Each structure stands twice: as structure tokens, then as C-alpha cells.
Amino acid sequence: MVLRGKCWKFGDNIDTDVIIPARYLNTTNPNELALHVMEDADKEFVKKASKGDIIIGGNNFGCGSSREHAPIAIKGFGIACVIAKSFARIFFRNAINIGLPIIESSEFVDESDEGDEMEIITDEGIIKNISKQKEYKVREFPQFLQEIIDNGGLMNWIRKVKL
Amino acid sequence: MGMTITEKILAKHSSKSLVEPGQIIECEVGIVLGNDITAPIAINEFEKLDVKDVFDRDKIVLVPDHFTPNKDIKSAQQVRQIREFARKYNIKHFYETGRAGIEHAFLPEQGIVTAGDCVVGADSHTCAYGALGAFSTGVGSTDMAGTMITGKTWFKVPHSMKFIYYGKLNKWVYGKDLILYTIGKIGVEGARYRAMEFTGEVISSLPMEQRLTMCNMAIEAGAKSGIIEPDKITEEYLKNRSKRKPIFYFSDKDSKYVEQVEIDTSKIEPQVSFPHLPENAKKVSEASGIEIDQVFIGSCTNGWLSDLRIAAEILKGRKISPNVRCIVIPSTPEIYKQALKEGLIEIFINADAVFSTPTCGPCLGGHMGILAEGERAVSTSNRNFVGRMGHPESEVYLASPAVAAASAITGRITSPEEVL
Ligand code: SF4
Numbered sequence: 001m002v003l004r005g006k007c008w009k010f011g012d013n014i015d016t017d018v019i020i021p022a023r024y025l026n027t028t029n030p031n032e033l034a035l036h037v038m039e040d041a042d043k044e045f046v047k048k049a050s051k052g053d054i055i056i057g058g059n060n061f062g063c064g065s066s067r068e069h070a071p072i073a074i075k076g077f078g079i080a081c082v083i084a085k086s087f088a089r090i091f092f093r094n095a096i097n098i099g100l101p102i103i104e105s106s107e108f109v110d111e112s113d114e115g116d117e118m119e120i121i122t123d124e125g126i127i128k129n130i131s132k133q134k135e136y137k138v139r140e141f142p143q144f145l146q147e148i149i150d151n152g153g154l155m156n157w158i159r160k161v162k163l
Numbered sequence: 164m165g166m167t168i169t170e171k172i173l174a175k176h177s178s179k180s181l182v183e184p185g186q187i188i189e190c191e192v193g194i195v196l197g198n199d200i201t202a203p204i205a206i207n208e209f210e211k212l213d214v215k216d217v218f219d220r221d222k223i224v225l226v227p228d229h230f231t232p233n234k235d236i237k238s239a240q241q242v243r244q245i246r247e248f249a250r251k252y253n254i255k256h257f258y259e260t261g262r263a264g265i266e267h268a269f270l271p272e273q274g275i276v277t278a279g280d281c282v283v284g285a286d287s288h289t290c291a292y293g294a295l296g297a298f299s300t301g302v303g304s305t306d307m308a309g310t311m312i313t314g315k316t317w318f319k320v321p322h323s324m325k326f327i328y329y330g331k332l333n334k335w336v337y338g339k340d341l342i343l344y345t346i347g348k349i350g351v352e353g354a355r356y357r358a359m360e361f362t363g364e365v366i367s368s369l370p371m372e373q374r375l376t377m378c379n380m381a382i383e384a385g386a387k388s389g390i391i392e393p394d395k396i397t398e399e400y401l402k403n404r405s406k407r408k409p410i411f412y413f414s415d416k417d418s419k420y421v422e423q424v425e426i427d428t429s430k431i432e433p434q435v436s437f438p439h440l441p442e443n444a445k446k447v448s449e450a451s452g453i454e455i456d457q458v459f460i461g462s463c464t465n466g467w468l469s470d471l472r473i474a475a476e477i478l479k480g481r482k483i484s485p486n487v488r489c490i491v492i493p494s495t496p497e498i499y500k501q502a503l504k505e506g507l508i509e510i511f512i513n514a515d516a517v518f519s520t521p522t523c524g525p526c527l528g529g530h531m532g533i534l535a536e537g538e539r540a541v542s543t544s545n546r547n548f549v550g551r552m553g554h555p556e557s558e559v560y561l562a563s564p565a566v567a568a569a570s571a572i573t574g575r576i577t578s579p580e581e582v583l
Binding site: 013015017018021022023025026027028039040041043059060063064065066067068069071072086088089090093094097098142144145153154155158159162163 | 187200201203204207208211212214229230234235237238241284285286287289301302303304305306308309312313317319351352355356385387440527528529546548549550551555
């Protein structure tokens with residue numbers, strides 16, 4: 001799969017409260033959640049960003065609560081991928097489980113700026129910063145996680161492997 | 164090579180004689196937990212799979228505590244969904260409003276979790292039960308759904324990090340101050356993906372409720388879990404409480420830690436974590452004078468009976484500053500009843516505080532005391548992220564119940580020493 005989009009850059013420790021504030025957690029509907037994604041980090045985000053864009057974060061992206069509403073809101077909005085220096089562990093699990101593509105790459109994050117055009121070739125594990133004409137090889141996931149990703153998330157994996 | 168308590172529990176639940184950090188294992192889960200925010204998504208996922216039943220109706224715990232008593236129609240719908248699911252599958256541990264407490268206080272109190280358990284909960288502060296000598300960690304809703312079906316989940320065995328607390332504990336310094344100080348020292352990702360093992364002479368004499376406060380906040384340093392080796396205090400706490408037989412595990416002398424942090428507690432003053440990260444911990448003396456609008460004493464971190472007793476000791480015979488709203492919330496109905504018996508509730512009300520039925524409420528900016536733009540609160544909860552208790556431009560300062568109560572009286576962040 002090839003993903004293409006513009007990137008939006010955030011700093012370190014982007015927590016799940018700013019990704020989707022608790023005041024919107026009285027629903028589980030991805031479309032409703034998507035209306036408020038990143039709202040407390042950048043009020044204008046949903047107006048500026050488009051489907052297919054990419055979120056870039058620093059260290060510890062998705063720290064805080066276990067709310068799966070966070071990756072669901074990001075995915076629901078149509079963000080193609082989140083690339084960060086590192087992810088908080090529950091967010092990491094949740095993203096894999098629901099099939100939101102995530103990539104860890106410090107080098108990429110350091111060398112990219114907001115607004116850069118990106119291309120991600122998922123099957124080959126390659127990210128290209130088209131604006132800066134740079135290419136990065138992405139570190140592979142452990143085999144077990146890759147199996148969940150390839151099956152399209154945890155529930156599909158359970159359906160195929162466990163039932 | 165020896166194993167840590169965390170590795171031993173994980174080895175046991177994955178039927179292995181040895182596990183090593185970094186290894187991916189599949190574990191049998193003893194308890195799987197969800198609340199009114201996370202369980203609805205788990206139930207949706209569960210139902211997608213068209214399975215006939217849950218893996219074990221006695222091992223699933225559903226606690227509506229965040230937006231309860233329900234604050235609006237949508238949150239009422241969410242609890243209805245949980246209630247119907249619980250009825251359909253005859254879930255033993257479903258607790259209605261009035262009977263339910265805040266999950267991470269309620270499960271230990273009711274003996275639903277015990278030493279040696281492997282617990283997952285669709286709530287990040289599930290790490291609290293490490294205080295009982297269990298491996299316990301937060302996951303998301305889809306993981307909860309998967310576990311409700313299979314009774315199993317996967318883990319990467321975490322590296323363990325050892326914290327040794329020694330020295331004397333100063334007056335007005337509690338488990339809350341120790342953990343705020345520790346997070347201040349190592350940062351909000353200082354223990355990312357790791358197990359924090361709290362040890363040392365100070366921990367050995369720390370009461371269980373304060374141990375629970377410390378393990379509760381392991382996640383605020385990015386940890387997968389927090390844990391304390393069981394001892395006499397654990398045994399005493401679990402006696403007549405634990406619904407299953409506790410199993411005690413201990414770290415081997417030659418077990419490996421990726422890092423060891425030694426903390427001299429005699430140097431620690433009451434702590435206050437400044438907005439907007441728990442790692443911004445400072446001495447209360449450095450915060451004194453900051454004016455506040457609200458005080459919240461409660462949450463799964465500090466809504467224990469011992470917390471209410473401390474707050475009441477300070478508030479007794481005094482009045483809350485006219486510029487402050489003070490909200491006190493016990494974590495469970497049992498604590499509520501005991502507070503009533505001991506006359507604590509009367510002390511709070513006489514001091515002009517609000518006293519409520521158990522709920523997460525203000526801790527996550529849900530209801531029962533939301534902050535307006537520009538307002539500032541002292542809270543005994545565990546997070547002070549942007550917008551955590553209300554408007555994105557409000558501020559939360561984290562502290563112990565003692566500092567919170569003292570601050571409520573003066574209307575500015577205050578050391579308990581100053582008012583007593
Ligand atoms: S009290 Fe706060 S931190 Fe604890 S479970 Fe409730 S919302 Fe989460």
C-alpha cells in the first residue's frame with residue numbers, strides 16, 4: 001500500500017486527553033470522535049488537516065489514558081499514519097489492534113517539518129519525505145505483531161487464529 | 164539467572180519456567196476489567212466476532228464509574244449497553260451506581276484482585292494492583308474484547324526498574340509525595356515499557372493505601388506496571404478480603420534490573436506537580452502563594468479512607484476560603500459509609516466543602532466540578548494534562564490530600580504545616 005499526504009507536526013508527550021478530550025467520551029462513534037481529534041493540542045486541526053494526512057509526534061506519543069477513542073478518532077478522521085520518535089505502550093497496542101498504521105522513527109521526525117509531503121510504502125517499510133527528497137527505512141515489527149497487523153487488527157487475528 | 168517478581172508472575176501465567184525481558188509471551192488472564200468509557204467499545208468489538216460466550220463470566224469485571232451517576236443521555240446509553248451485556252452473559256462482577264466505587268479502589272477493597280494475579284484492565288491506572296503483589300496493566304478496549312473471548316492476551320516481558328526508598332519520612336509526606344517526586348526525577352517516560360518495582364525500608368512500612376497510590380501512578384512515568392513485593396502489610400490487607408487464594412512471589416536476589424534508583428526520603432518535602440505534566444514536581448514551598456479556585460480531594464489515587472481522614476484532620480473546625488470550591492469524593496461506597504461513621508462527612512460539610520457519592524467525576528473533567536477558562540485547581544488525582552479537568556486553558560496542580568486540604572483553607576497552594 002502507498003500512503004501519500006501532508007504532515008502535521010506535534011511535540012513530545014502528546015497525551016490522549018489532548019488527542020480526544022474526555023468531554024467527548026460519551027460516544028464511541030468514530031465519526032463523532034473525529035470531529036474533535038487533536039482539539040486540545042490545536043483547536044484548528046480538524047479545519048486545517050485533510051483525509052490522508054500524516055501526524056508526526058515526538059517522544060511518548062499517546063501517553064496517558066487507555067482510551068482507544070484516541071487512535072479511533074485519528075483513524076476516523078482519515079489520518080493515514082502516525083509517525084513518532086516513540087509511542088506510549090497502551091497507545092501502541094491500541095493502534096496495532098485497530099489497524100491504525102504507526103511508525104517509530106526518530107531520524108524522520110527530526111528531519112521533517114510541518115507541511116512536508118510524505119509518501120509511505122508500507123509493504124517495503126519505506127517513508128519518503130518528498131518535499132525534502134529524503135528516504136527512510138522503517139524498523140520492522142516483531143513477527144507476532146506483524147501477524148496481527150497483516151490480519152487487519154486483533155479481532156480479525158483472533159477470528160482467524162484463535163476461533 | 165534469577166527472575167524479578169514481575170517476570171515470575173508472567174512466567175507462571177504463561178506456563179513457562181523462565182521468561183526474559185523483551186520476550187513476547189501469551190498469558191492467561193485472571194481478571195479483565197472495563198469501565199463505562201472503555202467497555203462499550205470492547206462490547207462492540209466482542210459482538211463483531213459472533214462468539215457464543217465470554218471465556219469466564221466470573222473473571223470479567225465491569226465498573227461504571229467515570230460518568231456516573233450518569234451525567235447525560237449519551238453516557239446513560241453507554242452504561243445501559245454494559246448493563247445489558249452483563250445481564251446477557253451473566254457477568255458476576257457488574258456493579259451498579261450506588262454499589263460501584265472507582266474501579267482501582269473498588270477492586271482491591273472488595274478482594275476481586277489479589278496477590279499473584281495477572282490482570283488486564285481497559286483503563287491505564289489498572290497498574291495500581293501491583294501494590295498487592297500482582298502483575299497488572301492497562302490495555303485498550305479491543306484488547307479487553309479479545310481477552311473476554313479467549314481469556315488470554317500477549318505481553319512483551321518488561322524490563323524491571325528498581326526504586327529503593329530509604330531514610331525517614333518527613334511529616335506531611337505520603338506515598339503520593341514519593342511517587343510525584345519519583346516521576347519528577349525520572350520524567351513522564353522515564354519508565355516507558357518497564358515495570359517499576361518499589362522497594363526499601365520506607366516502602367516496607369508504608370500502609371497499603373499509600374502503596375496503591377504509588378503503583379497507581381506508575382503509568383505517569385510511562386511504565387507498564389508498578390509492583391511491590393508482598394509482605395506482612397499485604398497479608399494483613401488481603402486477609403478476609405481476597406476472594407481467591409493469594410499467591411506471593413518475590414524477586415530473586417540475583418534478578419536483573421535495567422536501572423536502579425535510590426531515593427533518600429528524608430530530603431523529600433510535600434510535593435506539588437505543576438501543569439501540565441506530572442513530572443513537573445516541585446516542593447510545596449516553591450508553589451506557595453499560587454492562588455487557586457478549586458480543590459478536588461478524591462480519585463482512584465487519593466480517595467481512600469486514610470486520605471479523607473488526613474483532609475478532615477486539617478479541615479476540622481476550619482472554613483474553606485471564600486474564593487475556593489472544595490469537592491471531596493470518597494472512592495467507594497464502603498469508604499463513604501466509614502467516613503459517615505467517623506464523622507468525617509460532617510467535618511467536610513461544616514468546612515463548606517461538597518461531599519459526593521463515589522465517581523471519577525472531576526478527575527477527568529467529566530462532571531461534578533469542571534474548571535472554567537483560566538481557573539486553577541489543586542487536585543489529589545494523578546494527571547494534570549492540558550484540559551484534564553475542564554477548559555483547555557485551566558490548570559491542575561497535583562498534590563496529596565494534606566496539601567489539598569491546607570490549600571482549600573487559604574485559597575492558595577499551602578503546606579499543611581502552615582495551617583496546623
Ligand atoms: S479516578 Fe480518574 S484516573 Fe482514576 S479511573 Fe477515574 S478517571 Fe481514571
